[in-house]
Amino acid sequence: MKKVKKILGMTLMVCGSYTVVKAQQLNVGSLHNRQNEEVKAAPPKEDAAAKKEVSVPQANPFRPSTTEVAKQADAVVKPEAKQTPKENNEVLLASSEKLPAGSVAPAPKVNLPKSHKPILTDYVHNGRFEPVPLAGELNYYKHNNDAMLTYTKGYMVNFDKRLSSLRSDRKVQTLKSIDAILDQHKIPRELKYLAVIESALNSTATSPVGAKGYWQFMEPTGRMMGLKISGGRDDRTDLTRSTQAAAKYLTYLYDEFEDWLLVVASYNCGPRPVINAMRTTGKNDFWSIKKYLPKETQNHVMAFVATATIMERMPHFIESGVPKDFDWKALNINRKAVVEEAEKKKKGHPLLSRFSEEEVATMAMVRISKPLDLEVVARHLETDRRQLGRWNYDYFTFLSEYQAGTSTYNLRIPKDKLEKYLEKRSQIEKELMDLN
Numbered sequence: 001m002k003k004v005k006k007i008l009g010m011t012l013m014v015c016g017s018y019t020v021v022k023a024q025q026l027n028v029g030s031l032h033n034r035q036n037e038e039v040k041a042a043p044p045k046e047d048a049a050a051k052k053e054v055s056v057p058q059a060n061p062f063r064p065s066t067t068e069v070a071k072q073a074d075a076v077v078k079p080e081a082k083q084t085p086k087e088n089n090e091v092l093l094a095s096s097e098k099l100p101a102g103s104v105a106p107a108p109k110v111n112l113p114k115s116h117k118p119i120l121t122d123y124v125h126n127g128r129f130e131p132v133p134l135a136g137e138l139n140y141y142k143h144n145n146d147a148m149l150t151y152t153k154g155y156m157v158n159f160d161k162r163l164s165s166l167r168s169d170r171k172v173q174t175l176k177s178i179d180a181i182l183d184q185h186k187i188p189r190e191l192k193y194l195a196v197i198e199s200a201l202n203s204t205a206t207s208p209v210g211a212k213g214y215w216q217f218m219e220p221t222g223r224m225m226g227l228k229i230s231g232g233r234d235d236r237t238d239l240t241r242s243t244q245a246a247a248k249y250l251t252y253l254y255d256e257f258e259d260w261l262l263v264v265a266s267y268n269c270g271p272r273p274v275i276n277a278m279r280t281t282g283k284n285d286f287w288s289i290k291k292y293l294p295k296e297t298q299n300h301v302m303a304f305v306a307t308a309t310i311m312e313r314m315p316h317f318i319e320s321g322v323p324k325d326f327d328w329k330a331l332n333i334n335r336k337a338v339v340e341e342a343e344k345k346k347k348g349h350p351l352l353s354r355f356s357e358e359e360v361a362t363m364a365m366v367r368i369s370k371p372l373d374l375e376v377v378a379r380h381l382e383t384d385r386r387q388l389g390r391w392n393y394d395y396f397t398f399l400s401e402y403q404a405g406t407s408t409y410n411l412r413i414p415k416d417k418l419e420k421y422l423e424k425r426s427q428i429e430k431e432l433m434d435l436n
């Protein structure tokens with residue numbers, strides 16, 4: 001027996017054990033079909049000496065200790081505090097305190113010798129993801145930019161020798177291998193520095209709580225992302241397999257948060273603390289929720305931004321050190337927004353807070369009670385995995401809190417793929433995600 005309900009121009013059909021929601025009007029263009037092809041990036045060979053560099057379990061040299069965190073915190077200028085310019089250009093940053101609310105300080109004109117100038121990196125939306133905001137991005141950090149730059153300066157002073165170790169042949173090759181896989185998923189290359197913060201690029205790094213490998217996956221999350229962890233095999237220590245899994249996990253997190261700093265925070269402490277902090281503050285940016293996150297997570301995000309900024313924009317200073325006359329204002333960049341803000345929230349329907357009415361009209365929703373792999377769903381439906389992830393932005397929350405027999409989720413798929421889904425449903429369910 002079929003029950004039909006009309007919900008805001010969409011029809012909810014209850015059919016046995018699953019539910020289908022169809023939009024009344026069909027107006028769908030052709031969808032780009034994409035199938036992921038695994039990049040076989042050969043990990044660099046580690047010699048015996050390299051493997052003995054760090055004992056396991058170990059502390060990550062790129063993750064500041066408690067004492068170093070305190071020093072970094074003392075160095076950071078709080079956004080609400082008035083800052084007195086220091087002599088010798090130590091910290092003379094562009095301030096946006098006197099500007100109207102919502103405006104951005106203009107990028108200062110700094111005349112530096114060519115050898116003193118930081119590298120200007122591309123800041124372009126690649127069609128799938130926003131770029132990673134490095135320190136100095138005034139459009140992103142706004143009045144928090146001074147704090148981020150000051151932290152970056154302190155990080156470079158305290159960790160210059162550790163950063164220099166990333167220039168070794170072995171680690172350079174490791175980073176190139178990670179780049180190749182991130183490129184396949186169109187994930188910004190700066191995310192490779194998350195592996196630096198997580199494990200110092202040590203394949204056997206193990207945390208006190210059991211996270212292991214280049215990307216420090218816990219066993220349940222690793223299995224959920226397709227890694228084999230049993231007996232004598234642990235894919236978390238395999239560069240190619242673990243980076244493929246990390247790219248998959250980062251994509252799920254980005255689908256939910258749409259901000260790389262929130263993604264990095266979630267990678268460290270899990271999505272739930274980030275979601276709770278967002279609900280507490282009513283905000284969806286790292287700086288607004290920062291004090292509600294664990295201290296380790298706060299510093300984890302800051303260390304990631306600092307490492308990425310130094311390695312991408314200031315690599316020529318890593319070996320020689322920053323010149324005494326270096327003006328940190330030179331890192332400031334005022335760019336135009338590359339993507340327009342999403343349509344303002346509309347009352348009465350949760351989907352319309354993220355999608356237009358036209359886009360919602362192209363969706364169908366199928367209620368599922370088992371954890372499906374979106375890569376598998378996209379492959380069987382011959383549809384775009386990125387679109388599927390964007391539509392199901394809250395899917396990883398369902399996976400992370402899944403309880404067999406009680407959890408359900410309304411999976412959003414293109415309406416013109418509904419019949420194919422019903423046809424391929426049993427095949428899709430045979431490739432369930434391993435949540436154990």
